[in-house]
Amino acid sequence: LITKTDTNPFFVKMKEGAEAKAAELGITLKSFAGRVDGDHETQVAAIETCIADGASGILLTASDTSAIVQSVQQARDAGLLVIALDTPLNPIDAADATFATDNFLAGELIGKWAAGKLGADAANAKIALLNLGISQPTVDVLRNQGFLQGFGIDLADPNKWGDETDPRIVGHDVTAGNEEGGREAMENLLVKDPMINVVHTINEPSAAGAYEALKSFGRENDVLIVSVDGGCPGIANVRDGVIGATSQQYPLQMAALGVEAIKAWADTGVKPEPTPGKDFFDTGVSLVTDEPVDGVESIDTTEGEALCWG
């Protein structure tokens, strides 16, 4: 199992899910991770290690979805099954299979929810977008652009954020995906325009940081924060009203499915099939909120808590 980092709870849970499943199936699992998000070379080294180690398959969440392809090919040539988890490779068929959240869809859900929640005010909303990092990793772009699409904003180039011209966007800032960055980015954008009322955050920790900033500005009650992930602290934050809505994804399931698929490959040589209609196996995403909006399917926090990870 090779993840982007092993410091993000999402990947930690993914690892735990894989470990549990591996123990159940009697498989040996070794885990590798990059140092920081975007740390591509360490992932390449990890793939090489797996080949040297004689592994039968690799579960991979790629930091650079295009760049990793050559190494993946090397592994497949060496007879390993490579399954992309969470993040599809580019091109998607570079891996034998992909078990992923549809991150664009995840963004779209919270975008729609936010638009629905504001109703008519959506036309003159003031939006802050708190992203991951200036290197614009794919998930970051997909969630950001999905959100804007869902909210009804023209995307310009859907492969990058920051090129939109819609006046409702106050600005983009980067958070490194943690509370500290979330707070500072939110403060910066609030000084720029104190009337911000919609905040998209890349993940729940940055949402928590953004909330602290709003609190210090005394605006925590009249701003909608939306996020993606569905970790247990995040769901609890939705319940407490810190976050308005979040798109929940299922890393445990991704990992478990991945481990099963590799087991099947090792035992019988059968490769997993993608979800019909998509070119990857969608592990699903659901919107979690206690204030459902018409036209957007959602589950409440009780249900979300039952499904949350970490």
Place this chain on the structure above:
Amino acid sequence: MSNQTEAETDLVARAETIASFEHQHTLLSRIQHALHSNPALVPLIVLVASVLVFGALLGTKFFSSFAMTLILQQVAIVGIVGAAQSLVILTAGIDLSVGAIMVLSSVIMGQFTFRLGLPPAVAVACGLAIGTLIGFINGWLIARIKLPPFIVTLGMWQIALASNFLYSGNETIRAQDIEANAPLLQFFGQSFSFGGAVFTYGVIFFILLVLALAYVLRHTAWGRHVYAVGDDPEAAELSGVNTRRILISVYALSGLICAFAGWVLIGRIGSVSPTSGQSANIESITAVVIGGISLFGGRGSILGMFFGALIVGVFSLGLRLLGADAQWTYLLIGALIIGAVAVDQWIRKVSA
């Protein structure tokens, strides 16, 4: 070059001269001399200039007591860590582990309260103790085993960061839980305001810390010894300074200050998060160097670091308000780091 290290108290140079050749006292030469003998003055001027420029460009949005104190809040953590870093760099060392110590301490404060169920005050004390201990180990390895500071703290950085992730299990403790069960952890997040200015206790702590360290460095034997060790350790040893004890105490104190930074961090972000502070080492070094403290030790003042940290804060916020996007801001801050130091160097050359 005179009084390189004597900046803190007397911002106007003294005219104490035993015997002196006659020479002209023009206004310019006085300014030059003042700049020259007070290393903290240059970053102060850069700071004031940049505030004025951004104020002119942005008007009251930037030039308000609210925005000004917001910058203080944003730089408080880097600044506190920068104070620790300043001490270390004055001894001609470097501490790459500051950020890791900070996060590990904050995680310990949180987890000891919530996982072990210790009273918050005890958990905070444990966090501070562990920060100090790590600093002490750094100092011991550097002073006794004579390993290079860069390498020791590079290793310790990785060790502390990995321990942090392993111990916390990457779990965040939520702000709401802390508020309900252990408000002491968020102590430094409390604030008071007058006018539009908002001061958190963390900011107050930062300012008091800088003033206290400035006093200690300038007016106590320990402080003079820190400079002497950084200047020429062999000479300091021969002239009667216990260099080992000084080095160990500096690193241990640095660890303690970083642990305090961890506590302040909880106040700022509300929650306890193991992923914070990963670039605190580079940012604190940036503040120190922009503040005019020499990386070769023995020269500079902690007030300079204070202004250095504020310069970075002013630029970050100012550029974002001017509408530069994140990548451009990043680029411009790079250029401005170089620019600020170039101005500093230029002023020093004029007055040399």
Place this chain on the structure above:
Amino acid sequence: MSNQTEAETDLVARAETIASFEHQHTLLSRIQHALHSNPALVPLIVLVASVLVFGALLGTKFFSSFAMTLILQQVAIVGIVGAAQSLVILTAGIDLSVGAIMVLSSVIMGQFTFRLGLPPAVAVACGLAIGTLIGFINGWLIARIKLPPFIVTLGMWQIALASNFLYSGNETIRAQDIEANAPLLQFFGQSFSFGGAVFTYGVIFFILLVLALAYVLRHTAWGRHVYAVGDDPEAAELSGVNTRRILISVYALSGLICAFAGWVLIGRIGSVSPTSGQSANIESITAVVIGGISLFGGRGSILGMFFGALIVGVFSLGLRLLGADAQWTYLLIGALIIGAVAVDQWIRKVSA
């Protein structure tokens, strides 16, 4: 302390003595002296020891020519960047921008080919030229404006990285496209093997580069001047070294080598990815310091850096194969960085 810098060629110390007091030549004292006068020997021993330990623990899985050459491939890029870093550190500088220069150069090679449609050879030349230019600017700021290297390269790091993201538009150029249209970009990725050993051209380049630099540093006037500038720049200047020219040429060469590293990087990962190389600066500094080059300049050998890079590679692969969790790997590498330098220090003390 004698011959600190004279490690490259004569690994056995010479017995050239004009007049000498009689003293005993025990075997131990000979070993000590050899270790002492050849700074590259200590990292070599640590390297061999660690290979043996991992070999014993992991058996043929590790101890195969495939795994051994795999390590070479994995460290080649850090090693090439480390060679650039070594030059800079020998002049008592530091280059934090190495990784950023590397990535920016590789992006330029890729984008000039695919976006501007230049012939790959021209694009590669442009990439190398731009790397050299950035290095030259670093050197110019450091040597002429006399700014501290840490600050200049810190700023340049941010500038180059941000330019890289801005220019590339965060786009990766896919391996398949490069293979089809501009195989020259992947030149260093080609490999040949004999036995199980696989050598990429990148690895060959790395080894040749280290040997060439070792020769230049040891056997040319320029090389001796690099040491002299790092040792005591003022003395070097007074005794007739053009310190400015040396500094500028060192940083420009460092930029060029980093640009080559960018080219090798394309070969290694197949594609052109703007997100690579973000920790190359810290990793290259780690290799340099484990290799025994003093961060204060003027002491150490580039062969030491070579072994230092390999030590890190051996530990990373070995620990991964042992199945250590990534955080444990970082923790252990942190401990081993300190350990390796402590051993080094201990040997030096014994023989002092």
Place this chain on the structure above:
Amino acid sequence: MEPILSARNLNKRYGRVTALDNCDFDLMPGEILAVIGDNGAGKSSLIKALSGAIKVDSGDIFLDGQAVNFSSPIDARNAGVETVYQTLAMSPALSIADNMFMGREIRKSGFMGKVMRQLDRPAMERIARQKLSDLGLMTIQNINQAVETLSGGQRQGVAVARAAAFGSKVIILDEPTAALGVKESRRVLDLILDVRARDIPIILISHNMPHVFEVADRIHVHRLGRRLCVIDPKDYTMSDAVAFMTGAKAAPGAVASAA
């Protein structure tokens, strides 16, 4: 009479170089003992060993008849042995006053001194200025000047002033007049005689034979890392001494006893 400071069989090697080779040493109470010898004979190494600045490989050192084992110059200083090293041992960026009081700063009295540990700068500056005037170093323009801005000779003057001000048992001077002018050298020699008048013995390393023969009570001739002989300046001429130390003439058979 017992020697106040003595050493037996000191050995010190640097790699292949033998700096001290079974060296003996004796300093009698109240005397000025000059140590002369060729460049590289090991004089500086000897006094570094005596003052705790280097650790010898083997050998014993006795102060007042007691075996001592100084592990650092601070130990030696606390025992009353004050040294001016050939390299001067000053912190270039710090002021003259800071350097003179390094390691024995004066604190303010009362609350500020006891609790806040504040230094008494005015007192330190006053004393420092006083000591320098005693040595006639009036060309120093400002007591708060950084040491790096002083000329070579001025630095030497400050170092000597520091040792003379604080030494209580033994004062060791490694070439104190090497960089000094005629007038300053004269003052240093007077100071040496003053210090002896206070009954504090002095070890003086110098290449300047007229100075040595003017002030020394006994002369320790050092050669090839060991004591060759000890002579009385009244019994020998300068050229004899030079001949002994360069090996041009055989040394007087037995080590001369104290005067």
Place this chain on the structure above:
Amino acid sequence: MEPILSARNLNKRYGRVTALDNCDFDLMPGEILAVIGDNGAGKSSLIKALSGAIKVDSGDIFLDGQAVNFSSPIDARNAGVETVYQTLAMSPALSIADNMFMGREIRKSGFMGKVMRQLDRPAMERIARQKLSDLGLMTIQNINQAVETLSGGQRQGVAVARAAAFGSKVIILDEPTAALGVKESRRVLDLILDVRARDIPIILISHNMPHVFEVADRIHVHRLGRRLCVIDPKDYTMSDAVAFMTGAKAAPGAVASAA
């Protein structure tokens, strides 16, 4: 006769300190000119200005009658002016041979030298050893020893040997015998006379009056940053010279013309 090296109205200030104050200077062909003066009088500053090591605030320097503007010691060296600075200017971690040939390394002939630019170490080591033996520095044990392992006196010897070996027009020595033993000092003085015999003029800064009066043709007395007077050692005694430079006696009215 035209002076070979001269200066007019040099000024140099460091912050509040005036190191050179409208200073004039003249060196005649083939002579040994001693420069004497109190500590801090500005002698080192003067010769640093003459050799391009510092930039003066104002004033002109002439070599062979031509105005020159050395921007670095390399310029001065290329013009044939070789200097031994008081701080010696050596790279501590490099070997004696490397230091002696710093900036003027000898390259191998043929392919290795022309294309590969390989240094001719054996030649450099041979010449370095030769020069040191000429100065009698036989106590140096190994020509590849790092300079930092040498004693203070040994370093000084190496620096003087370097200047004597390469100077072609003017050689400047800032206190070359300060740390040297009697024998070595003697050798340096002989060397100075040798060099003059090769018709190369020398500037010698020294506090050692016997040495100055032994070798100098003329004596430049420096005081408070300027030339006080130039005297002929045959016309005055040592105590006269000391009295002039310390201000105890008024200087002879006019600047003495060249001998």
